[in-house]
Amino acid sequence: MDSFFYLVMFAGVVAGASTGLLGVYIVGMRMPFIGVCISHSAMAGTIYSILLGVNPVWGAAVFSAFSSMSLAAIRPGRSRLDTNVALAILFNLMLGLAFLGIGLIQGSRSEVLGLLWGSLLFVRMSSVVTITILGLVFIVFAILFNKELKVLLFSRTIASATGVHESFVYCLFLALCGLILAVNLPLVGGLMIFSLITCPAAAAYQICTGYRSVIFAATIFGAISALVGFLVSFYLNLPTGACIVIVSALIFAASAIYRLLRHKRD
């Protein structure tokens, strides 16, 4: 294995860990569709960047930031538009824009189509650095705003009514969410990054009995999904994103079975 792939694996582990941690909040807030919506926004942004010849990360960041801020504008109880309906509308818009962009590309579309599935070939040294930095930034964010994030998880309505700076923390969270998904997109793929957000967190919620253990378990499950997925993809020459998704789904299945068995035993 080339020494560069150790770096790529490291980036993969950080990517898996950060999306796993992200998932704790997205799944906990019962808005798993946020991941789909923002990842498709990042995908559309990347496609238009390729069309315009600019750095794909910038396009992905701008599009996902647009989606994140649009979602942040919907206030619980105040807006007449349900968050999940807004997510569906944004998702469809972004998917439409992405496929329109693919249609507009002249010549070979292999690079763009690769974005849908993810590939190690898209990983550059700069992306390894960016993924690592953003992963660390999110961990710092989760530590600094731990008490506010807990209330947001329990109830955004209570947070808003009782003077928690809910909108500020929620906007920051969505912005970071958009950036993390944008930089991880080339590795895992726009169609499958959603799974890396939901499966590790959902698995952690299945088996853990405490909030802290959910955070640790989801982060570790995310890292394991990415690492094992990478290795399988590398040795069997299979699409990276697909391998990561299957591993993360297997972890969820194992957790669900474990919970079932534990309940039967109790």
Added chain:
Amino acid sequence: MTRGRISLSNVEVRWSDRSILAVEDMQIRQGEFVGIIGTNGAGKTTFLKVCCGLIRPNRGTIKLDGRDLAELNAWRKANFRKHIGYIPQAAEYNTELPFTLRELVAMGRTSVKALLRPLNKEDYEIVDNWIERLGLSERRSQTFRSLSGGEQQKALIARAMAQDPEILMLDEPCSNLDFNWKYQITEIIEQLHRETKVTVVMVSHETSLLPSDCSRIVLLHEGKVLADGDVEEVFKSEVLERAYQCRIETLKIAGRRYTINKSRV
């Protein structure tokens, strides 16, 4: 700093063409215990949400201690609302998360502490004190989801009280509880009101659940205030019959008011 006064002036909340809440003028004084009653869809929950700024009315002003909430930006509004204890209906919070009872009650300290400041020993002393006062000490390490409905409601009250509130807003705190728990919860609320002199606004479907401390009742019907006054004034058969559209007899037993639908007797 909030002191517990709420004033609504010419407030209207509309949904499409329908007015779901219209309050011309209402003052809730500091330390008052106000019960909000009415039929389904009368606007009780909307009233509470308007009072704490969760719903912005189409017209009118809501003031907390003389400050118009609409004039404040999101940051200042949050600072202004940090002494509002709010207990919504169960559908508005996630009972499935693995928070322990202590973690949940500690959430009450979140808005009291500045951003980036973690909770300290003093905060946890306040949290443990409220857990103890509400008789939940033995349950403090249990997850919220493993508690009974009544214990969950107690935990939510402890969370709201840990916030050191000046206004306590409760949206049907006794729904889905058995009769014994219903009375336990209302007695706790009554006792807290007596001890802390916090302003309480409590929505209830059952008139018997409004404690004897509840000196003022607001009867809502189709979004409008049909009656607003002391218990004797509002709990008259002819007043209630206008809202509930049936023959009603009111009874007073041990300081609480019961209503009987005479159309079915």
